[in-house]
Amino acid sequence: MNIVNIMWAGGSPYVSVHKVHQQILSQAGPGAKISSWLLQGQGACYGGESTREWHLSHRLLKGRHVWRALRPWLRGRFRDALEQANAQVLLLDGLGVSRLILPLLKVMPDLRATVVFHGKTRLRRADIALLRAFPASRLTFVAVSQTLADALAQDLGVPVQVLRTALEPNGFRRNLLGRQQARQALGLAEHGVRVLGAVGRLVDSKGFDYLLDAFARAARQQADLRLVILGEGGLRSQLQARIQALDLAQKVSMPGHCVGLEKLYRAFDWLLIPSHSEGLGLVLQEAVMADVPVLCSELPVFREQLGSAGYYAPAGDVGAWSNAIAACSDVQASTVASAQYQALQPEQAWQRFSQTSRALLGRA
Structure with a gap:
């Protein structure tokens, strides 16, 4: 199983978010090949994983105004990297990462993704349409508490699994x-x-x-x-x-x-x-x-x-x-x-x- 874990950013402000993903990935099994991407910032890899630091600008990631024109080019880079990694499963850090990566599922039919929501999220109409565009067999939503899962399920109109974060x-x-x-x-x-x-x-x-x-x-x-x-x-x-x-x-x-x-x-x-x-x-x-x-x-x-x-x-x-x-x-x-x-x-x-x-x- 080849898993790509895609995080919005690295660094001390994101330690808790990374810790959650680390705990999830610890259950991948000895045969899994895991790589992590940091779209911004720097960060240490988890255990035996490799980490790719993309060093993308905040404006490019947000895709506002003139930067929106670069979105197809950026997604092309992501697609090439996923193909090189022979990715089968994606673990995505919240809504910001999902906006960038999930459109690739339309052209990469063998990919399966899980989106992990870590906190309260304001969903736009376009976000809801994107998140509901794929069947449950290819896209799963999880939230780190029952309280958050209930709120997201109400906004999305689809089930959200509870993965109440726990530490060993x-x-x-x-x-x-x-x-x-x-x-x-x-x-x-x-x-x-x-x-x-x-x-x-x-x-x-x-x-x-x-x-x-x-x-x-x-x-x-x-x-x-x-x-x-x-x-x-x-x-x-x-x-x-x-x-x-x-x-x-x-x-x-x-x-x-x-x-x-x-x-x-x-x-x-x-x-x-x-x-x-x-x-x-x-x-x-x-x-x-x-x-x-x-x-x-x-x-x-x-x-x-x-x-x-x-x-x-x-x-x-x-x-x-x-x-x-x-x-x-x-x-x-x-x-x-x-x-x-x-x-x-x-x-x-x-x-x-x-x-x-x-x-x-x-x-x-």
Whole structure:
């Protein structure tokens, strides 16, 4: 089986998306030949895969205005590359990649594709027509959560499979650093402080701006609180300015994107996820598997995973988040973490994910 995994871009902002595709491809079987394409940016290949970096401009990929005239030429390059790879199965990263690649299915009848949706997507009429142009035997849609699958199925009018992303729990837990090592790696004091973590791209949808305001209120009442925001993105300078304005320079750190970030969760007493929207929120799973309790926004996709074991606060509500942060000190963190692990059921989730992934890649 020859599989081509086509990603929109590489680099630290896309780590979570790549991680999902890596987990799917891990189920391809020992005889599969896997290659990955990055349309923009750079990135390491997965395991034994080869990775082709196309270095295409954003304007060319979007195909707007005069750049639209180059679309046939670009698709010709893609077709030649797929033929050279003897591609049989395509794994496509969301709508942007699908707009570019799916028209090739009309002239390459032996190709079969799966589109993986990672987050909320605005579908145009032309998108819906394209996505519905192929039979289910040649094109499959999957979403990383039930919440996202239901929304997409309503917009598309066709079934969308649920492939709720899961991580192999034993390997993940085996690679975790202990509390002392993780705090040393982040330059944090080992004792005398309670460390709250937040992980994600520094973009509006992650809610880190209002989280700073909520944390500032809670920290005025609890002097031992610290906050570490791990991630990179376009809002860095704005968030740093907000930290200075709130006089939080000694209490909040932003180390950027850390290599091996998934090993560091045990540095935190709690993980905070203040997102306004999420397709899944993989950091929630990582924290729970690291035995770190999670406080997250009141979103259906988080309820889907944690149910009544979750600790929730309304997204964007500074007062509610401040109160929720302060209340974390009043509960036994280990008890909350244990209940959330039982709710998430990582072992069973991984089994379901593996079985579905094998079917998508033709191994069922």
